[in-house]
Amino acid sequence: MQTGNSTGVLESLDGNICRCTGHNSIIRAAQKVSDKFTSGDKIITQSDLAEMKIIPEYFLTIHDRLQNLSQSGEGINSDSKSYGYFVGGGTDLFVQRPDEMMNSEIKLLYNDKDLFGIDIKDGYCVIGSNATVTDLRECEILKKYFPEFDGFMNLFGSTPIRNNATVGGNLNNASPIGDMTIFFLSLNSVVTLTDGISERDVFLKDYYLSYKKTDRLKNEYMKCLKFKLPDGNYFYNFEKVSKRTYLDIASVNSSVFLKTENNFITEIYLSAGGVSAIPLFLSKTCEILTGAELSPDNIKEAVLTAQKEISPISDARGSEDYKRLLLTRLIYAHFLVLFPEIFKTEDTYERL
Amino acid sequence: MKDYDMIHHVRGESQFIDDINFPNGTLFASVFYSPVAHGKIKNLDIDYAKKISGVVSIITYKDIPGNNQIGGIVQDEPLLAENEVHFIGMPVAIVIAGTQFIAREAVRNIKIEIDPLPVITDPREAFAKGELIIEPRIFSNGDVDGAWEKCDHIIEGQCESGGQEHLYLETQGSFAYPVEGGGIKIVSSTQGPTAVQRAVSNVLGIPMNKIEVEVLRLGGGFGGKEDQASAWAAMAALSAKLLNRPVKLVLPRHDDIIMTGKRNPYSSDFKIGLTKEGKILAYEAVFYQNAGASADLSPAILDRTLFHCANAYYIPNVKATGYCCRTNLPSNTAFRGFGGPQGKFVIECAISKAAEKMGLEAYDIQKKNLLKENDEFHYGQIAKNVQTLSTWNAAEEQFHFELIRDRINKFNSENSNFKKGFAFMPICFGIAFTNTRMNQANALVNVYTDGSVSFSTAAVEMGQGVNSKIKEVVSRVFSINHNRIKSETTNTTRSANTSPTAASSGADLNCGAVYNACNKILSRLKISALQELKKNEKNADKILIKDEFVFYEGKKTDLGWEELIELTYAKRISLSAHEHFATPEIFFDRDTNKGNPFRYHVYGTAITEATVDCLRGTYVIDSVQAVHDFGISLNPVIDRGQAEGAIIQGIGWMTIEEIIYNKDGKLLTDLLSTYKVPDIHFAPKVMDVRFLGEPNPVGMFNSKAIGEPPLMYGIGAYFAIMNAVKAFRPDTEFKLSAPITPEKVLMNLYSCNNVRDAETVLANNRKESSL
């Protein structure tokens, strides 16, 4: 736990639900424990905690015992002929279909060394499909090129989920509202699929065919994701609105990447989740904006075009009307956040 | 001062139903429920499921030896569906198997054919079609009809409040096993052990004395296990009885959310009349309560709505009508506040709308109309020890209300993307079961020869710390250390004919019974001490036990607690007592709806502040600052925790906790990924609850009940958000519909005055969410 500040306290507790909603007492208690350790710069280890009898002794052996467990799992290279579920972090599969997983053949991808790592190769950033949200938030490449990414993904699940949820799982779950999916769509990423022998590349924007259906064949799995490292005058932003700000799935999310020259958009990729059966790349909207001047009128036109590209449904995360309105707001939000000197909030009130 | 149960919780040692070491041969139950909200069962096919290896039995209503009936207030609730189904989630058959996994698999393989009948989900539609569970209830005082012409302003409107899923972390569950002589013992996660005992007795057709119900503690109840634990206990008991084997039934979360009822949603009409100065002269409200498929506790909940419809205000002319409407949803049930919050929300809506129309501030109208000492409630009770104005003024002063207001006005004039709002929320909540006969409890106190003490009461520990409070009472009466005292489980053989731990009265009633039992023992100990000190036995008033020693005429003697106990035993004087407590001075006439139903009221005032992101429609609750009338708390740590937790739970109900059924009666928010309760980030950064500190002369050691009242401060969050939205869009015709989700906020911020209300949300025929 990051001690001594309230963010650290909150982060080490997020993901837990307290239905007595005693959050304030929990925060006070955790803060009290945390304060005990803030004398000087000393980093508190698990053994210190065990010594102080704050955690039981056996906690110290958990890590090793878990390590031993994972050795025994069946890897991807098993020569079984049937194709069961590929399991990344399992945060989706084991939550959505616990009973079915008990009886199904599973292929654990997390034993596959080839699927790890985040590197730069030939001007591309290559992300192994096993990279977790936490890996991505901590990696130097993303920190350098997309310093805001860390903040965006703070809205993804909770700390324990982020530590397990993989890029491969998020993209292949094919959920129309996957947060990483929407972000990487706006980087015009490419996925590399393999059947263990040969490989092929598909643009992420062409990967999704219909609800929860991708271009991936049954015997293929995703090896990695790659996108061109940006250069020049580029901008990016990610927006997510959900019923509960933290630890919730988006009602609508959206991501944008663009380059400009003299207030003209030279290149733009805009994506939106929760507004279609698939994670949507807003290609027509991008077309309209490519070459356009950064002006309120042009954004208004883009917003109207986006409305024609989407087909949201009413569900527990919002009515169709709401999702339409929300996407409009989020597209405006991109430009208000990125170009506050050009756009004013008042420019976006067309529905008033 | 600690909450003793917490030590076990923190160490992971506390036992819940699923932690009990079950004996060899225990079987596991899973419940097959109706997939259709209303219809006639044409065919139920259990043959295939029965053949799955590991399945021991599949039980339907035909197997029930007693009555297929678990209804409490009204006998309208079968345990298992017979020929008709009335809601999605209605239990139809119980599968018993060697493992939970097999039981669930068998449930998936049961087939049912149902001829559908029309489905009603909306209480107003149910009302229009005459689907009322009980006769309409009307509470009134003064002459509302005659009062309107004296009003300068009359404002009418409609408002909605939504349901709320209990989401107790421990789901419903019971473990039942046969005992000799044809009896059954049940360990149940229930707030009402006697309710379970009665239901099981009725279903099995055996007398109550053959049924022992034991409760260790609950992982939360919030009202959801006041009446609705009985079905699962009865199913486990039925299975155990029929198969003569131990049976465990613990609902998986998804089943629990689908099959059990929630807080009753209400749709309400209001009409309020005021003088031009803002004095309320008349108030009329009609409550359409969505009861679900059967009565459950809804009639009692409706009564509490009517009791609390005027909140903390004195209104000379009130008429409140309640309709208990039958719909094809799981029977809605008790939830912290028990109809009180639903009633209070409506009057606050009325005041807010009146303020808007009259160009006044809502808080001015609120303050002007606060209840005063000796005012008569519309149900005839005279208000005593009223703490409305005292808490309001204390809140204004201690939290510097004028600074808050000026700071918010300044913020709003300087910011266009973000707006802030605040609201006052005064509360007044009556303490006692409104069904007078339930206000009794009994307790057994044993003093052992080593000086240790145990107590057994009807109080069910569910994290609210009731046992720590009772322990405090034992410790004070005997004047001994806490570490000598132990709480026992709640058990129907030790405490018979109990009322559920509910209505915020668990501590009051059971502390009362324990107090009586301890005093009984204490008076015997005094006699014993007098004998030992060779004093006249008439001098009991000169004897005092203090800090574990006997004092005579104010002087400490050598006689200590342990010695006193030992020799009292030797004198063959009883060291145990079983005593009863009945709340005095309460009565209520259900024909005139007048009386003195409450022992006392709990008061307080909160100020809530919220910030709305007007670009995206999201919001944060920045602060809740309250002055609450705790009486003199028996345990300030517990009471603060209860108050803060209730406030956030109330805010959850008003903001993000949204229950959505589609028009086929299917619950769309049936998972934690779609039903969102407040999390740690959602908690207000500032939560400041202050103790008013006024003693409660009729409370145990001057204390007051705490469980429910502070939940209603959460209503302030609704109006704080609304006021922020209005700061952005003063012209908006705000639809009064809770919860005020980010969706409703955004629609109010931007759409052309046609925000859909809860009705259209229901009718919208939403689909299941993608994952």
Ligand SMILES: Cc1cc2nc3c(=O)[nH]c(=O)nc-3n(C[C@H](O)[C@H](O)[C@H](O)COP(=O)(O)OP(=O)(O)OC[C@H]3O[C@@H](n4cnc5c(N)ncnc54)[C@H](O)[C@@H]3O)c2cc1C
């Ligand atoms: C509490 C909670 C909160 C969550 N919050 C969010 C959130 O905020 N935002 C969000 O986007 N999601 C969220 N999720 C959903 C989920 O965690 C993510 O989608 C996550 O990225 C899935 O990754 P995983 O590795 O756990 O996937 P898994 O569960 O292992 O797999 C998901 C799917 O992808 C397939 N798959 C996995 N890896 C590969 C591969 N390499 N090649 C081919 N197929 C593969 C699996 O077969 C499966 O169909 C949440 C889930 C939970 C339980």
